[in-house]
Amino acid sequence: MTTTREFGVVGKPLARVDAVTKVTGRAIYADDMLLPRTLHCRILRSPHPHARILSIDTSAARRIPGVQAVITGADLPIKFGILPVTQDERALEHEKVRYVGDPIAAVAAIEEEIAAAAIDAISVEYEVLDPVMSIEDALAAPRDERIQDYGGPNNIHKLVALEFGDVDAGFERADHIREDVFFFQGNTHLPMEQHSAIATYVDGRITLWSSTQVVHYVHRALAKVLELPMNRIRVIGAAHGGGFGGKTDPFAHEIIVCKLAMMTGRPVKCTLTREEVFYAHRGRHPVLMWVRTGATRDGQITAMHFRTALDGGAYGSYGVASTFYTGALQTVTYDIPAYRFEGCRVFTNKPPCGPKRGHGTPQPRFALELNLEKISHELGIDPVDLKQRNFVKPMTRTVNWLRVTSCGLDECTERVMTASNYRRRERRPGHGMGFAISSYLSGAGTAIYWNDMPHSEVQIKVDRGGVTAYCGAMDIGQGSDSVLAMIVAEELGLQPADVRLVTADTDTTPIDLGSYSSRVTFMAGNAAIEAARKMRGMVVEAAAAKMGCDTSAVEVRGGRIGDFTFEEASVLAEARFGTLTSAGSYTPPKLAGPYKGSGVGPSPAYSYSACVVDLDADARTGLVHVNKIWIAHDVGRAINPLLVEGQVEGSVYMGLGEALMEEQAFRKGLHKWPSMLEYKSPTFVDMPEVETFIVETDDPEGPYGAKEAGQGPLLPVPPAVCSAVYDALGVWIDEVPVTPEKIVEALRRKEKGEPGRFGPTRFPAIPYPPTIKVEPPPRDLPSAAPAAI
């Protein structure tokens, strides 16, 4: 719709609006805030993975001079949780603890050291229960008792079974069928900034500044647990040092500082230690996967059956959604005519898993890409060709009712193939290249809790020539504030620096569901366009009246509205209309298919990526050296190419970490290495060169045609690494992280004449419910069709 238009700022690689404050250390993060009389809070956490609490004695802690308040679970008994169906968390547990790190008590003291000493002085009597530390354990009957009292049987949290089209017939039609088992290890977000929150209680009102991705959900959880009306609580997103999904749940410490502020009448602050961030977690689920794919001789997929088992940790978090996500997006890249998905999430005595960049989809993407790669080798077809033959087409619906609009898979593939010279790659021992693709949502089509409100709203106020945009969206470092400023500037003919932003404040900004599921540019962006166009209409109308011409003759560009500066025109408009405000909102089209569980997967648009990894792998040591990565990403339109490249490269970094080293590992019930030095993640120095290609497909519904860029490009990296390792050494590592030990072991097996492979060998028996059979939709989507299906 906007292809022919000439843009003022859209498409320009402008510096972020907050670049200077961030790099000069002037941005105020929650931990930087020190209000007068601030008390410091520390939290006592469980040393046992699974135990009943028999008693808590806080008397010694209360006697320590400087301690102002001590609370336990009895003070905050109401349960909360991000999903309405899993309200299973307490800010402090007083009955039972479910992982090492589960919060039990909290202290507010005049100094953090005193709070820490007081925490150490609290004694808790436990009845230690048998911990459940693996998927297999969780599926079996518990030796003591179940971790949660819902779900089941045993420690199963959620079971799903869906079938689209006739899968049995699809397999019958296949010339070739292949089954594989894969494992994707859990890992964590590792944001630079540790979670931090500070609360005040003044005049009967709570104000909380927090490092969160979603002020709105924190607001709701506080109202519920503190039993206060929403209008007595204000949540403000402080400057943000990174989330990646790890700050998308409401957290215990956020509730605790509010409660302590209410009790003491003083500001209370809590900044988690790095170790506690590992316990707050909500990171990547470890997922065991089984996939069976049928294909014709020439590599056309005829059917797919996909099973997943997610190790959810101790609480629900986003887990129900995560479970569905492990089965939802397989169909968005490859045209699968018949598809069955069976998913299962279990509870274990580990920190809860939740959404991490790519939420529930990097794991199945890993399995899917490698499964197809293996099929192509067996059929003697080039893996890139085989995949390409099955690419979905733009303007179609998938077998599981997902609507695909723009799709740049072919172009992305072409770009990385050409640049990397993959097809004519150098053949030397230990050298390999691997290719993979992926797709991700540009915002979830349905909200986390059922409601009919728009998903994002933007208000604009123009006053004395100044433009202020208000939006609930939280800039978590991805640059959403800059995108909002660019959009408003674009519509009003200004520069981003001319736009003041007020974001992520539940008192002053309208609703936005937050920074997760890659939704802000798409949804807040569309809302901003609507609001800005209304504002532009008023300013233009006032200018036209003064100029004595038609509004269509008024040019808006370069800081001018027709014959006037923007400031002059806005004064004219204010005189004409009174206070100048406008609003826009965005509600995604109703896209969910006619079945239970269809709320997870639909998105107004999907981004696409293709990636080639070039590496050397040493057969003797198993050490891998990544030489270079080429990645092309279909972002629809790059509103700011600099930010898009940043997101793509950041995703590649994170994907490489997951592929090669990151591991949320446990030993004797404890997180093995909750420290930034011991939990291995690549640093700047460890990063290979990354060449990024931005592909623009001009999505019909995206703002200026834009789609997401923050998560999708992570997904192809782990499978591309594994296929490059296979290319280099002829062994399959069917699980991540691909550590040197695994490579050496796979090579040893190969030498002994066993399959040259490292990875899980079996998928456990899971009591999936009867399969819900869903009739597939008509697959073609006429380009003129209305949004909704």
Add this chain to the structure above:
Amino acid sequence: MLRLPRFKYLRPKTATEAARMAAEFGPRAMFVAGGTDLFPKLKRRQFEVEALIGLDFLPRQIHGGSTDCVVDAGVTLAAASSDNHLIESFAGYAEASGQVSSPPLRNAGTVGGNLCVDTRCNYYDMTYEWRKAAGFCMKKDGDICLVAPSSPRCWAVSSSDTAPMAIALDGVVSLTGPDGERELPVSALYRDDGMDYMAKQPTEVITSLRLPADSATRTAYVKLRRRGSIDFPIAGAAVALQFEGDTVMRCRIVLSAVASYPLEATAAEEFLKGRKVDAETIRETADIAAKPAKPLDNADLSHFWRKRMVRVVVEQALQRATTRNQGSTVKLLGRQPD
């Protein structure tokens, strides 16, 4: 947030004064140089002290002479790794200094501090809270070893990168105690004990490291770690070779991160002496060198794999040392900083 505990900071002006302060405070005080090892451990309450005795008076010069090279203990690792004299005459030492931790930490960490760096174990290098949950071990607050529960001793790993090289080079440290000065070969500076790992008196300050010069010595340090950017060694080999013609006359091979002290591979040294260096000899030497290494499950990656890798680092170090003066360098393992 993890905070530093409160402590007194003492600022002596000389090594003798520092040593006397240490004698006065006993175990309630520690020396601090760059603080890169000490401060994180204070935050994690692995050390609990009343006072820190600052060593910022230590000189920071590298005195390259015709016979010896004396490196003051206060020299930073960044300075040592980029010093022309060290690079030319003691390449392996410069190489080892340049591979300690990360660029910012090398700007602060010192040569003296690196020789004294605490032994490591992933049951021990954790916060107080974690150790309390895991159960304290004998190295701090507890009485058993969590890695080898039936063992009466601690197996924490010697993790200094420069100590093995200093030993291979016959390095000697100057020590100042409350009552005087003495010299001690670096090879006598350590004990085979994860807890009480230094053989010097706790009151003694290392003031310098002397490396006896011999222009014919060829050296190399090869370090294995997950990330070339920041990690401690999980295996490492320091070698120093002297040749007569093609024949090895003198040979030192010292391993890092495979025992509680820098482990000298004496059998391998004996084997290599008097032989010509070729691929076959290197392989055999490395096999012998790797034998005494017994990594345990208390560091990164599996100890089985680490054990196998000892051979590889020794091999690579020998190759690197042998070929260094011929202009060729051996490609190091994994991704290394440029």
